[in-house]
Amino acid sequence: MTLPALNMIKLCVGADSVQDLADWHLANRDRWPKGQTIHITRMWPKRSDDLLAGGSLYWVIRREIIARQRIIALQPHEGGDGITRCAIVLDADIIRTAPAARRPFQGWRYLQGADAPPDLTEARPGDDDLPPDLALALSDLGLR
Numbered sequence: 657m658t659l660p661a662l663n664m665i666k667l668c669v670g671a672d673s674v675q676d677l678a679d680w681h682l683a684n685r686d687r688w689p690k691g692q693t694i695h696i697t698r699m700w701p702k703r704s705d706d707l708l709a710g711g712s713l714y715w716v717i718r719r720e721i722i723a724r725q726r727i728i729a730l731q732p733h734e735g736g737d738g739i740t741r742c743a744i745v746l747d748a749d750i751i752r753t754a755p756a757a758r759r760p761f762q763g764w765r766y767l768q769g770a771d772a773p774p775d776l777t778e779a780r781p782g783d784d785d786l787p788p789d790l791a792l793a794l795s796d797l798g799l800r
Contacts, residue, residue, distance in 0.1 A: 663767040674715075678750055754773040
C-alpha cells in the first residue's frame with residue numbers, strides 16, 4: 657500500500673481569486689523556465705523527498721484552499737542579500753480544488769494527501785465563480 661503524497665499548503669498573499677494567481681503567473685512568466693512557475697520560500701522542507709513523490713502546493717486564497725499546483729522540484733536560490741532560500745518549482749497548470757476553510761498562518765505547512773481537498777472537474781463555458789464570501793459560507797456549512 658502506498659501512502660498518499662505529502663503536500664505543502666501556503667497562503668497566496670495578495671490574491672483574491674484563482675484568476676489573480678493565474679494573472680500573476682502570466683505577468684511573471686518570462687522570469688522562469690518555460691512551462692514552470694517558481695515560488696521562493698525562506699525555509700527548506702525537511703521532508704523534501706516526500707514532497708517530490710507526487711506532492712502539490714495547495715494555495716489558500718481568502719481563507720480557503722481553492723487551488724493547487726504540482727511540485728516538480730526544489731532548488732537552492734540565492735537572493736540578492738546572499739541568503740540561500742528554497743525555490744519551489746511548480747507546474748504551470750493551476751488545478752482548482754473543492755474549497756476547504758483554513759485559518760491564517762505564517763510560512764507554509766505540510767498537508768497530508770488524505771487531508772487535501774479533492775480536485776474540481778473542469779469548469780464549463782459560462783460557469784461563474786461564486787463570490788468568495790458565499791463560497792466560504794457554503795464551505796463552513798459543509799454545502800460545498
